[in-house]
Amino acid sequence: MRYPDFWQRRGLLARALWPLGRMVCAEAARRRRRASGRVPECPVIVVGNLTVGGTGKTPVVIALVEALRAAGHTPGVISRGFGVKVGIEPVDLAEAVDPSSCGDEPWLIHRRTHAPVVVHPYRREAARQLKARYPEVDVIVSDDGLQHHRLARTIEWVVVDGQRGLGNRWCLPAGPLRESPAVLDEVDAVLVNGDEPSRHGAGTRGVPAWRIDFRPQGLVDLFDRTEHPITDLAGQAFIALAGIGNPARFFGMLEAQGAVIETHPLDDHAAPTGAQARAWLADGRPVVMTEKDAVKWPEIPTRAGQVLVVRGGVDLPPALLENTLKRLQS
Structure with a gap:
């Protein structure tokens, strides 16, 4: 939705x-x-x-x-x-x-x-x-x-x-x-x-x-699983898609890394169609997406472009973890 x-x-x-x-x-x-x-x-x-x-x-x-x-x-x-x-x-x-x-x-x-x-x-x-x-x-x-x-x-x-x-x-x-x-x-x-x-x-x-705060840690090629530094986003043009609850948050993170993006927000949990994926790949610019979107990327017989997945995570506050572990022990 x-x-x-x-x-x-x-x-x-x-x-x-x-x-x-x-x-x-x-x-x-x-x-x-x-x-x-x-x-x-x-x-x-x-x-x-x-x-x-x-x-x-x-x-x-x-x-x-x-x-x-x-x-x-x-x-x-x-x-x-x-x-x-x-x-x-x-x-x-x-x-x-x-x-x-x-x-x-x-x-x-x-x-x-x-x-x-x-x-x-x-x-x-x-x-x-x-x-x-x-x-x-x-x-x-x-x-x-x-x-x-x-x-x-x-x-x-x-x-x-x-x-x-x-x-x-x-x-x-x-x-x-x-x-x-x-x-x-x-x-x-x-x-x-x-x-x-x-x-x-x-x-x-x-x-x-x-x-x-979500920390982007690197990029992974969806097809050959090669890893790239997050700095590869800087100054490059991408097609960016996000089928998450707040796509703007993901797009803002890409722009903060210096990427020049054409945005394609999808509904939360939605998957791109095969036609959409083929059109984006044919554009020539790499496609960049979240890990959540990567698991829904449609099967396409031939590789026509590059698809990069942003890997990252959050650091939980040490005090929160300490309090939580104490609660579990009590």
């Missing part, structure tokens, strides 16, 4: 939808109250958002899984698998053949971390299957699921997009929020992607809040 402009302000359309948004907020608050106090059998860390659309959550999940493993834990990941129809049986990424069977984000998380990943619309069932198949897992990371209260959790992190923030701070459909912004005062940590937390009302009432 596309993020509509009217979610960023309290204009006429947003005000007309506000009564519905108020009902959504009330129902979300009721569900959160009913779920409070439940203790999971295995520690669960939920990495989620208050808003619809992308916030940069996937790199946070990847960084958290890697940090947990470095600290001696055996993490596993559960996810809903956006846009994928999963049947009664959860999908184990170790058995998945391509992203269409599990979703682009779980596929990327599994490829980057090699951790066990199980996908199911009901995260509680995904967690049960994860533990049954991988009994060595001692902490579960939930990719999204902040509002999925049937899943008991130990720790909640919220990731906020530093460009869009919380929009007009109203709930769907009047604004982008899935629940009240007051939830920022109830979770265990708030991570603001690309901006200072205080600008978004985070970290003002005792809940730790940090700024994080």
